[in-house]
Amino acid sequence: MAKILILNPFYYPGFRSGGPQQTVMNLCDAFGYNNDIYILTQNCDMGCSDSYDVETDKWIRVGNAYVMYLPPKEYNMKSIKSYSQDFDTLYACGLFNKCTIHAIILHRFHQSQKLYVAPMGVFSKGAIETKALKKRVFLFVFKYLRMFENITWSFTSEIELAEARYAIGNTIKEYIIAEDLPRKVDFDAYLAGISTQEDQTMEPLKMIFLSRISPKKNLEFCAEVLREIKDIQVCFDIYGTIENKEYWGKCRRLLEGLPDNIHYRYCGAVNAVDVVDTFAKYDAFLFPTKGENYGHVIYEALAAGCVPIISDKTPWVDLEENDCGYVLPLNNPSGFEKAIHHLVGTKEKGKFRDIKINAVKYARKKYWKSVNGSGYEKIFC
Secondary structure (H helix, E strand, O other): OOEEEEEOOOOOOOOOOOHHHHHHHHHHHHHOOOOEEEEEEEOEOOOOOOEOOOOOOOEEEEOOEEEEEEOHHHOOHHHHHHHHOOOOEEEEEOOOOHHHHHHHHHHHHOOOOEEEEEOOOOOOHHHHOOOHHHHHHHHHHHHHOOOOOOOEEEEOOHHHHHHHHHHHHHHOOEEEEOOOOOOOOOHHHHHHHHHOOOOOOOOOEEEEEEOOEOHHHOHHHHHHHHOOOOOOOEEEEEEOOEOOHHHHHHHHHHHOOOOOOEEEEEOOOOOHHHHHHHHOOOOEEEEOOOOOOOOHHHHHHHHHOOEEEEEOOOOOOOOOOOOOOEEEOOOOHHHHHHHHHHHHHOOOOOHHHHHHHHHHHHHHHHHHHHHHOOOOHHHHO
16 A cells, blocks of 8 residues: 655645645545545635634544645655654645745755655646746756756646646656546536536526636736627626736726726635536636646536536637537637627527536546546556
């Protein structure tokens, strides 16, 4: 039985950090039954100073894993070095997270454990262009100091591997391809709910944006697209942690300039356990992201029967051929407008409901395919 320490700065009961935390939760759900999985994390959520009501400096059983919560000031190299000594394998999440940087430095100069590093989307073009100079300097220095030697990388796809090779070249010697595991969902319940829905004209069209509010997630693009929608009524609700206040200010100015037929609301952040149920209340998920290594929210929208209208910067590129969504390049904003109009055009009897059912069935197929053929088996089995 493997005994593995996962380093992730945020974990349950937090929810503001989005995909990376959900990845770890889903990994524990899938493999925790047969392994001793331990998670070293902080005792507060991303962007929050209030601590959780949990014991610190003690291993606590949380679902299928043991979790130790540390105050942010104690979540440092000294603690990581101390607690990781009892483990043969470390799995560090997010290349630019401090915990991963500390683990890499310790691995290079002090420790001999097997170290897996999961970049979690940081090499995508959209992500690398955010604070680009700082990131490129970091990568240059770490390459020069040979900090990436003897690391095993954990990529979610061949695309992410190619992006990483473009960024750091031949420093990648050993890696696995382990697609992110989706959340387990009661698919039958969502299918039953959709099947009992009455046919509707879909006016107003209920649209949702659900993700962290940051340049990478591209909320401003949503506003620019909706600004051109003049002939249909749209209710556009925005959910997510405001990660970048300056960017949110820019988005708000654009949203407040929308035509009278578009009504928007900011609805705050959503707890991870409520995301799928939140999606189930809406017709479509507008998500023109600049890059996702997986895109948990896209899967969760599909699982709820909320039709995604997304960019082509994610692995979810086959939605249209499965008749359950729209995938468009970011250099074609009019394509997003046409997709919205096309979705409204499916108001003919039964057609839109069929698309929603297709979405749930597609999500169910992807879930079982991911779990049964996961590259994580190389670590946890």
